[in-house]
Amino acid sequence: MVRPVVTIRDVAREAGVSVATVSRALNGHANVAEPVRKQVEAVAQRLRYSPHGAARSLSSRSTQTIGVVLPDLHGEFFSELIRGIGAGARARRKHMLLSSYHGDPEQQAAALRAMRGRVDGLLVMSPFADQPGFLEENLPPLPAVLVNTHQAEPAWPAFEVDNHAGAMAMTAHLLALGHRRIAFIAGPEPNYDAQERLRGFREAIAAHPGASGCEYPGDFDEASGHRAGQAILAAGERPQAVFAANDMMALGCLYAFAQAGVRVPQDIALAGFDDIPLARFVHPSLTTMRVSIAQLGGRAVERLLDQIEAGADVAGPASGEVADRHVLAPELVVRASSGGPEHPASGTGPG
Amino acid sequence: MVRPVVTIRDVAREAGVSVATVSRALNGHANVAEPVRKQVEAVAQRLRYSPHGAARSLSSRSTQTIGVVLPDLHGEFFSELIRGIGAGARARRKHMLLSSYHGDPEQQAAALRAMRGRVDGLLVMSPFADQPGFLEENLPPLPAVLVNTHQAEPAWPAFEVDNHAGAMAMTAHLLALGHRRIAFIAGPEPNYDAQERLRGFREAIAAHPGASGCEYPGDFDEASGHRAGQAILAAGERPQAVFAANDMMALGCLYAFAQAGVRVPQDIALAGFDDIPLARFVHPSLTTMRVSIAQLGGRAVERLLDQIEAGADVAGPASGEVADRHVLAPELVVRASSGGPEHPASGTGPG
DNA sequence: CTGAAAGCGCTTACAG
DNA sequence: CTGAAAGCGCTTACAG
Structure with a gap:
């Protein structure tokens, strides 16, 4: 069962040609007589020869x-x-x-x-x-x-x-549905994606007369979304919509709302970002920005x-x-949680 | 901005030693005078030298x-x-x-x-x-x-x-809950995992007096689970429990049951296999076998x-x-869908 | 402790 | 179309 290591020299010897010819034959160079090529290929196959990657890389200056x-x-x-x-x-x-x-x-x-x-x-x-x-x-x-x-x-x-454009698009979607007070659950501050999404949200709010935004901290995980959801409910004036900077936080927030008996989207609209596989399975299914990583x-x-x-x-x-x-633009995926008109292909549940 | 390619020879020349000494110094061999090592390291750092992987692999016969x-x-x-x-x-x-x-x-x-x-x-x-x-x-x-x-x-x-043992364990769990008629949604026939899970199910049923199993075809995706769920409801005598050979099919089945107004686990128990991330998020959360891939x-x-x-x-x-x-044994994760006593840490929902 | 030299297994000008 | 030879950039016995 111990297979001998076979090199290009073995093939050359066995085929009765030089190693240069073996190399050219096996690499498909044009300048090899057809019968010679056949012969070399047959021997290589019989010996189960495959070239040594490091050697080839070193001499050809290319690693593939x-x-x-x-x-x-x-x-x-x-x-x-x-x-x-x-x-x-x-x-x-x-x-x-x-x-x-x-x-x-x-x-x-x-x-x-x-x-x-x-x-x-x-x-x-x-x-x-x-x-x-x-x-x-x-x-x-x-x-x-x-x-x-x-x-x-x-x-x-x-x-x-394009996190900035994506966040602007989602905020515009919520505004288009008539929501004016929108809460934003932010991602971790040092994270550049989080910064860009926050910037997009702010910009969209600022550009829309009559709209107001308030921001809650988060760090992209469920637990922080859950905390933010509770904080949103506890605050004075309840927003009409919540935009979480990613889906995991949106799910945490959704859970907090469910615990408090607050209905989504009837009592409050909710949206996330990323379109993780879970997004279409939760109830209500989550409106989000799809990013094709x-x-x-x-x-x-x-x-x-x-x-x-x-x-x-x-x-x-x-x-x-x-x-x-x-920059790759994310795509708005409207599902049930924002209360907007759902796209049929984005529907909830398996089957 | 064009960085010159620096080789071990450049380091040797600059440090005033042979390439052999550079190699030994940089590879931490013992037989190098300490001042020489320091000098070589300083030069290598200054020149931003890093060894050429293919060359090193070829001569050392090791690629790391x-x-x-x-x-x-x-x-x-x-x-x-x-x-x-x-x-x-x-x-x-x-x-x-x-x-x-x-x-x-x-x-x-x-x-x-x-x-x-x-x-x-x-x-x-x-x-x-x-x-x-x-x-x-x-x-x-x-x-x-x-x-x-x-x-x-x-x-x-x-x-x-250990798909066989896992399927036996899950079947035993369902039997222990008192279920006697158990349906199995199988995976694709050519798939070895699917074969083993089916074999485990059959063996556990056969070993238990009074238990009976019936099998439905599937191919590991939601849609086939959904079809199997509908077939199960349409069949004559309804089973007390359904064991799907993987979680995705269990989710499809769950959806079919929900559409038909059949409650899980009150009307019928349900279990899957794999413990995909979704399993703990669906409602009811899914009892399954956890496999640490x-x-x-x-x-x-x-x-x-x-x-x-x-x-x-x-x-x-x-x-x-x-x-x-x-063989790695999968672990039984009891959640709501089988109606068994839930493990606290496996509970449903985020937060 | 150090260097000169061989060699790892290929590819590729260079001659012929 | 083919071969002998140089060379890719290292490592490692071998001497000293």
Whole structure:
């Protein structure tokens, strides 16, 4: 059962040709006589030869691999992102080297540097990218595309969700339904997505005469949404609608309302953000902004592979150039919780 | 902004030593004079040197990477698996090369072979492993551990969920609650997990005098669960309990019952399998078997890394040896839908 | 403790 | 169309 390790030299010897010819034959180069190619392929197959990845990468200066460096692997967001990147990579026949780290910049720096010589380009999500010099100092000299990452200077191509526009759209939806006093349950303050959603809410409220908003703190989990829901009910003048900065908080809030006997949407409208799978299953089903994270990953990997194929090999653009930035607009999904006219395809319940 | 590519030779030249000394200094070998080491480290840092992965792998015959080959990336199962593997790999400072393919054996064969020279070992989930010779012919000569994969001969170490025991446990739970006529909604026939769950159900029913089971087809999605639920209600003698082979089908069934005005658990008890996140959010919350897929992945990667460190370098065991097989027992999670005494921590709703 | 040299397994100009 | 040779960027016996 011990399989011998077979190299290109074994194939060459067995086929009676040079290793150069084996290499050319197996890599589909044109300048190989057809009978020779057949012969080499037959021998390679018989010996179950497959080329050594590191050797091939070293000599060809190409790894056929993209590196993906993420802050975490936990939760819907990352699994969708990985799925989208994986699909995009496979479509272009690339491998995917996945690295996650926890918390501190040191670890991410190490993860980034370890990619040199292993990948042809990088997809990076970094909470430290707005720290001046962080990426400049730690990205290997390779093409890189940022995902959902806020850079101080737009030095790298970037793909992100348009949280600001999404929050404005949702607020506009609630306003269009006639609600004027709207509560906002905010996400964690240091979080850039949270900041953008809050900004969108504020802007939409400010732009609408007669509308007023009040804000409650939260940190993107159910429990904080639950607390905010209780606080909203306890406050003086009850808002007509609540917009939670993500779905998990909206669910917590929904639960608080249910406990208090407050009906959604009859007594108060409710909306979230993200369209997590749960959103359509809860009762009432949740109006939310749908964000296609898999698509975000897929488009980012396409952009990266295009750049790699174009032969770019530097980390960061030439000086003075501004990197392209791609924002994906989330889509309003109206369900029962906001009391608006539901889109038939977004209906509640399985079956 | 164009960063020059710096190699070990640049560091050596700059530090005034040989490349051998740089290599030893940076890799923490003992036989380097302390001042020399300091000097080399300073230069490496100043030049932002990081070693070239492929070159290092080729000469050291070690990639510090494990390969993960999966049939798909879609859904809770794979994201949890990847998360568990990723955490395990990071804990042991290994990289993770992730490859997914769709459908056919050819594609998986290619994915497996492409791993040679890129990884030190493989974690493989393969629907084709019971096809004689498939793994033998396509696994590179590396240590490999199988995950949730049914092999005809137990030639490789394997980690899997004990679906049979889990289904028996759930059936026993329903029987213990006094239910005697129990319906089972089966998964897709070719699926090995589905087969094992069905086998566990049958065995538990057969072992219990006075109990009777009837079976309905399904294919692990909501819609088939919904159809089965309708069929169950339409049939002559209504069962006292329904056990769906997975949670998604249980949810579909629950929805059919709700539409028909049949109350769960008062009129009929219901249980699922998997403990997907939705299970605790639906109403009534769903009794199910919890399967820790992340743990499955984590343990598999540990087993693989142990084998790699032990210096094994062959695909498959020595002839005559039987590979170890690890089954992870799922855990019964009693919630409202079965009408049993609920565990306090498993309660319904957020907050 | 240090360096010169061989070698890891490929690819790719360069000749022919 | 084919082969001999150089080289990719490291690591590691081997001498000293």
